[in-house]
Amino acid sequence: MRSVLPVLTVIAALLALWYIAVVPMNAARAVEQAARSDVTLGTADLIRATMDMERPRLPSPHQVFAELWDSTVEKKVTSKRSLVFHGWITLGATLWGFALGVSLGIALAVGIVYSRVMEMSVMPWAVxxxxxxxxxxxxxxxxxxxxxxxxxxxxxxxxxxxxxxxFPVLVGMVKGLRSPDQMQLDLLKTYGASGAAVFWKLRLPSSVPYLFTSLKIGIAAALVGTIVGELPTGAIRGLGARILIGDQFGNPIMIWSALFAAAILAGALVTLMSLLQSVTLKRMGMAR
Amino acid sequence: MMMVLLAVLVWLALWALNVRLARSAAGGVRAAVPLIFGLATLILWEGVVRGLEVSPIILPAPSAIAAKFVTEIPTLWVDFSQTVLKGALSGFVIGCAAAFAMAVAVDRSPFLQRGLLPFGNFVAALPIVGTAPILVNWFGFDWHSKAAVVVVMVFFPMLTNTVQGLRETDAMQRDLMRTYAASYLQTLLKLRLPAAMPFVFNGLKIATTLALIGAIVAEYFGSPTRGMGFRISTEVGRLGLDMVWAEIAVAALAGSVFYGTVAMIEKGVTFWHPSQRG
Incomplete structure (x- = not known):
């Protein structure tokens, strides 16, 4: 909690920098527009003009947030211009990819922990x-x-x-499944526990904290993957497609608002994972 | 069908060989295990593609890709130098240097550090590649815009890792430097920067993969008629998948060499760290 103030300061400083950068970035175009309509701009007018351009090189923060507000809250969610609609598409693909990636990562990790050959032949290729x-x-x-x-x-x-x-899941789970120490493994041996029992009752539970740490990295990576999947391929729906369309139609405000929507989505997903982590670990009695 | 069966048999035989090799302890033999696994997978791929007569539009055979690779070496080299040497490498150097300098600059203010760490960690998780069209728009089609995308992508992972690393020394060590009457600069150069190196290299290693991704994605948004991203997107359009695979092989090779170089330098610099003492 004591880092709230510093973080806010950093964000405020960045916003200020952004506003300052808007002026030189857009000045040339604003002057050009004014010259076309035979107006000469004073300094104050010029700065005001750069803040609210129709097609700026760098949109000002309030333009981006206005567009973000307009295309999430004011538009119907089913509308093709709503960022909620596009975010939903991206979210769906992200979650499918996440589920697929996590299952693959866990399966490979189990294989690697239990088979030496697998570790030696698969691990370098995973890297x-x-x-x-x-x-x-x-x-x-x-x-x-x-x-x-x-x-x-x-x-x-x-x-x-x-x-x-x-990959993050694989690395985290290999570490996690190996985290029980010799003493604990020996104890289970004295109980005459079978291999399956050792896995389900010792290795898997003790890997859970590692799993959640990897899941947080993994879900952010999955979102990046989905957006990358949408970018270069001429997709028409999804946040990446919004960025692409904004680029093709020369509408920077659209690109920036889609970028911020992606950032908000990433933040929400990571926060959700942290919540799941704290609830699960508390119920398992592992909370620190 | 015989081809496929044969390939599967060879794969299984090589796997069995790996099982035997894995039991022996010699170092050189162990290094062979992943190589044999890779070779076995290539043979399986070749066998399946030939045996089932998979169309080259879907999946070309490794031998076809290798042939394409050899005949197209001049083109591949031009693309490589455009994307990797000019775009990715210069962006990597500028971005990492800027992030490192900034981390050292904010180092004196714990307030800024506390603010930058969570913020930077958050930004590092964002899909920064999305800024590619904006930066291509600003800096033009040539490699400058690609380098700019790379700078933006590697900056925050590098920054947070370096800031984190500079905080690594404990009070006891800093007190010791104080009893030596060491100045801030001396403490920084002799104690804190060396202690930060494992983190710095962690950041550099993350940045190597990001740099290649950034440089290639940026080319999808406009580039001169050379470059790996340009070649991949045009060849996919013409269904020349063997050329696409050849470019991917170059990308994989460049990525591995890049990563390996950084890892080797790391080994030399942080030889004292527990993770490096094998």
Whole structure:
């Protein structure tokens, strides 16, 4: 709680910087527009003009927030111009990708913890897979899934976001499943516990704190993956598509508001994960 | 069908070989295990594509990709130098240097540190790639805009890691420096920066992958007629998937070498850290 004031200060400083940057970024275009309508601008007028341009190079913060407010609260959620509608599409693909990535990550982690061969042969490739820029794969995954006969963009987007979020889960779960120490494992051995019992009653529960830490990173990565999946591919629905369309129609305010909507969505998802984490850990008696 | 069966058999045989190798303890043998696994997977891929006669529009065989790679080396090199050397690398250097300088600058104010850490952590989780169209609009189509996207993408992960790292020394160590009458600069150079290095390198490693992603995505929004992102998006449109795979191979190679280089430097610099003492 004691970091609230510092964080607010940093945000206020950034907003101030943004406002200051708006003037030189838009000045040339404002002067040009004024010259066209035969008006000469004083300094105060010029600054005022740069703040409310129709197609600014850098929109001012209040323009972005007005657009954000307009396209979330004022528009009907089913409207194609509503950011809630586009956010919902992106959220759906993100959650599918997240579910896919988390299951893959956990399955691989279990395999790696229990099989030495798997650890030695799969783990290095999992690391290398993350050095491949996923965006290089994105257009191809989309072509691939459409030529295999999968309609729509939901599946390829989910695959891309799963690709980005499986790795943190894998690393976290390997660490977590290995976290019980020898003493605890020995204790279960003296109970004559079977391998399955050791897994369900000791390894899995003790990996839960690690799992949640990875899930928080994973869900943010999944959202990035979905938006990347929407960006280069000519999608028409979703937050990434809004950014793309804003770019094509030369409407920067639209790009910025979609960016902020994506930021809000990311914040909400990570917060949700933290809440789940604290509730679960408290019920399991692991809260710190 | 025979082809597929044969490929599966080879895969299983190589897996069995891996099982045996994994039991032996020699270091050199162990390094072979992931290589054999990769080779086995390539053979399986080749066998399945040939055996089931998968159309090259869906999935080209590894041998076809390798052939394309060899014949197109000049083009691949032009794309590589445009995207990786000019776009990603210069952006990486500028972004990381700026973030590092900023972290050292705010280091004297605990107030700013407390504000920047949660904020930076939040921003690092955002889909910053979305700024690509804006920056391409500002800086034009050539590599400058790609470098700008990379700068924005690597800045916050690098900043939070460095700020976090500079806080790593404990009171006892700082008190010791004080008893030596060390100045702020001396404490920074001799104690706190070295102690921050594991975190700095963590940030650099995250930044290597982000840099390539940023440089390639930015090319989807407009680029001169060269560059890996440009080539990938045009070849996908022409269904030249073997060329796309060749570019992906270059990207994977560049990404791994980039990451590996940073990891090697890390090993040299932070040799004292527990995670490096094998």
């Amino acid at each position: 290398i897979s993350q050095t491949i820029p996923i965006v290089a794969l994105a257009p191809m995954i989309i072509v691939l899934s459409s030529s295999v006969g999968i309609e729509g963009r939901g599946v390829p987007k989910a695959i891309i976001s799963a690709y980005l979020c499986f």
